[in-house]
Amino acid sequence: MKKSIDYMLSVSLLKQLKSQNLITDEEFAEIDLLNKKSFKSP
Numbered sequence: 001m002k003k004s005i006d007y008m009l010s011v012s013l014l015k016q017l018k019s020q021n022l023i024t025d026e027e028f029a030e031i032d033l034l035n036k037k038s039f040k041s042p
Contacts, residue, residue, distance in 0.1 A: 007039035 014031055017023045023031070 003039045007035060010035045010039070 011032065014023070014028050014035075018025070018028050
């Protein structure tokens with residue numbers, strides 16, 4: 001459960017960065033993929 005909440009928080013932060021043009025769509029996708037791998041349950 002905690003990993004799911006942490007992942008949702010990471011997506012929210014990524015969306016904020018993207019909306020402020022601090023990261024590109026490609027960076028968003030790449031970071032999100034890495035987050036999915038690190039936050040998934042074993």
